[in-house]
Amino acid sequence: MYSEKVMDHFNNPRNVGEIEDASGVGTVGNAKCGDIMRIYLDIDDNGIIKEAKFKTFGCGAAVATSSMATELVKGKTIQEALEITNKAVMEALDGLPPVKVHCSLLAEEAIHAALWDYAQKNNIEIEGLEPPVSDISEHEEEENY
Amino acid sequence: MSKLIYLDNAATTKVSEQVFEAMKPFFTEYYGNPSSVYSFADECGKAVDEARDQIAKTIGADKNEIYFTAGGSESDNWALKATAEAYSNKGKHIITSKIEHHAILHTCQYLEKQGFDVTYLDVQENGEISIDDLKAAIRPDTILISIMAANNEIGTIEPIKDIGAVARENGILFHTDAVQAFGHIPLDVDSMNIDMLSASAHKINGPKGIGFLYIRKGIRSGSFIHGGAQERRRRAGTHNVPGIVGLGKAAELAAVSMKERAEYEEKIRDHIISRILDEIPYVRLNGDAKKRLPNNVNVCFRFIEGESMLMLLDQNGVCASSGSACTSGSLDPSHVLLAIGLPHEIAHGSLRLTLSTDTTMENADFVVDKLKGIIERLRSMSPLYEDFVKKQGK
Numbered sequence: 088m089y090s091e092k093v094m095d096h097f098n099n100p101r102n103v104g105e106i107e108d109a110s111g112v113g114t115v116g117n118a119k120c121g122d123i124m125r126i127y128l129d130i131d132d133n134g135i136i137k138e139a140k141f142k143t144f145g146c147g148a149a150v151a152t153s154s155m156a157t158e159l160v161k162g163k164t165i166q167e168a169l170e171i172t173n174k175a176v177m178e179a180l181d182g183l184p185p186v187k188v189h190c191s192l193l194a195e196e197a198i199h200a201a202l203w204d205y206a207q208k209n210n211i212e213i214e215g216l217e218p219p220v221s222d223i224s225e226h227e228e229e230e231n232y
Numbered sequence: 233m234s235k236l237i238y239l240d241n242a243a244t245t246k247v248s249e250q251v252f253e254a255m256k257p258f259f260t261e262y263y264g265n266p267s268s269v270y271s272f273a274d275e276c277g278k279a280v281d282e283a284r285d286q287i288a289k290t291i292g293a294d295k296n297e298i299y300f301t302a303g304g305s306e307s308d309n310w311a312l313k314a315t316a317e318a319y320s321n322k323g324k325h326i327i328t329s330k331i332e333h334h335a336i337l338h339t340c341q342y343l344e345k346q347g348f349d350v351t352y353l354d355v356q357e358n359g360e361i362s363i364d365d366l367k368a369a370i371r372p373d374t375i376l377i378s379i380m381a382a383n384n385e386i387g388t389i390e391p392i393k394d395i396g397a398v399a400r401e402n403g404i405l406f407h408t409d410a411v412q413a414f415g416h417i418p419l420d421v422d423s424m425n426i427d428m429l430s431a432s433a434h435k436i437n438g439p440k441g442i443g444f445l446y447i448r449k450g451i452r453s454g455s456f457i458h459g460g461a462q463e464r465r466r467r468a469g470t471h472n473v474p475g476i477v478g479l480g481k482a483a484e485l486a487a488v489s490m491k492e493r494a495e496y497e498e499k500i501r502d503h504i505i506s507r508i509l510d511e512i513p514y515v516r517l518n519g520d521a522k523k524r525l526p527n528n529v530n531v532c533f534r535f536i537e538g539e540s541m542l543m544l545l546d547q548n549g550v551c552a553s554s555g556s557a558c559t560s561g562s563l564d565p566s567h568v569l570l571a572i573g574l575p576h577e578i579a580h581g582s583l584r585l586t587l588s589t590d591t592t593m594e595n596a597d598f599v600v601d602k603l604k605g606i607i608e609r610l611r612s613m614s615p616l617y618e619d620f621v622k623k624q625g626k
Contacts, residue, residue: 118577125615146539
């Protein structure tokens with residue numbers, strides 16, 4: 088069902104983890120739907136993304152798209168990172184099954200959310216960047232295990 | 233890849249050697265149409281008749297009450313649609329539960345569009361319906377109660393005998409979807425007051441594409457497939473002779489081995505459950521600890537998603553299933569797990585292991601050992617777990 092590239096990024100995910108004192112962190116998705124992605128970015132003074140890490144709760148495609156998205160943004164400028172679309176992530180993975188396309192959208196959103204967080208922290212405006220829409224507040228209420 | 237460990241026997245099972253051998257002559261040797269006049273077809277007619285008898289004996293029915301179908305879903309569709317239609321002059325109310333298979337739920341939704349009224353009973357946390365709820369749901373126009381004998385996901389065995397008694401007292405027909413229960417737990421149509429029962433061959437080491445519907449004598453149920461006189465004019469279509477022979481043999485073998493098989497599977501089931509609960513944190517058992525199918529394990533691991541878990545198990549040669557959204561093809565996790573009260577994100581982390589007599593204790597330990605590493609790995613990359621750990625640290 089998945090391409091070899093997807094399987095490779097699922098089995099050997101690149102950039103799993105956290106960045107302490109990250110320049111920007113973005114969390115998107117919703118535990119209710121079964122996918123949450125969190126991307127950490129370390130951005131230097133010249134606006135270059137030095138490091139990207141992720142944590143993901145989700146299916147195989149969600150893990151693979153997070154892994155690929157973090158690979159794609161590393162070394163890019165903020166503007167270049169903004170231009171990475173879900174299509175680019177999918178193409179880099181040699182495609183996704185139709186029901187998994189939303190995972191690539193989530194990856195794109197996660198990058199944008201992390202950049203938004205960076206812009207907020209530094210009080211700057213990034214051209215063409217919209218505030219993130221997804222939030223995961225819903226899962227907080229239901230921790231009565 | 234390591235050797236295959238197949239733990240998805242609720243999805244389907246391997247055809248047993250004995251069943252396969254019984255079927256074989258009916259493909260190339262005795263290939264006649266049982267409805268034909270010439271003596272060459274007699275052998276086929278006899279085989280169909282014998283299979284009917286083999287099946288009837290396992291549930292205490294008469295052979296004339298067994299109707300062959302193309303499987304469990306057809307049987308469920310038939311039981312609901314044709315019966316609702318036949319009894320619609322008496323009333324238009326049907327009672328079922330929220331944890332039925334979609335072959336029941338979607339058929340009920342269809343009937344609602346045709347003007348029927350359906351009550352979907354809630355279930356308790358262990359997955360059992362409440363008899364009091366059932367009694368309260370009965371109306372003067374209730375014509376049919378359809379409750380599964382055992383649940384396919386969480387393995388909970390429903391109080392079929394009590395349900396049958398309530399149905400009988402109130403003069404309401406009782407259908408049970410026994411696709412997961414037939415051949416696994418004892419079923420007796422008379423003592424349980426079952427009026428209709430659906431079952432399938434491929435869940436009991438028989439072939440796919442063949443099942444039956446038991447319809448108690450005297451019940452009005454129209455023809456479901458039109459076009460021939462087969463199955464007492466109720467279900468047209470040339471008999472699937474090899475399939476029918478396979479189903480008959482599988483039913484007979486399952487009935488003979490039931491007690492011993494259940495004991496074997498329960499031992500492994502309980503070993504897996506207790507190891508998982510003891511050795512992996514933030515986990516819960518779904519369904520009832522005792523009133524469950526002998527071969528069913530269903531657990532939820534918090535902070536992780538089912539499909540990832542299945543993919544990693546697959547790499548270790550383990551076939552299992554999950555009720556996560558990703559495995560259902562929708563955004564919602566299993567309706568059964570939601571009906572027993574689990575929040576969405578916990579339901580997404582469910583794992584179902586369904587055993588067979590091929591499953592060894594060694595297999596069980598291998599799977600639990602692998603599972604520990606898989607859960608740890610997925611949690612280490614889960615933002616939900618990260619948040620949880622940080623919250624705990626505060």
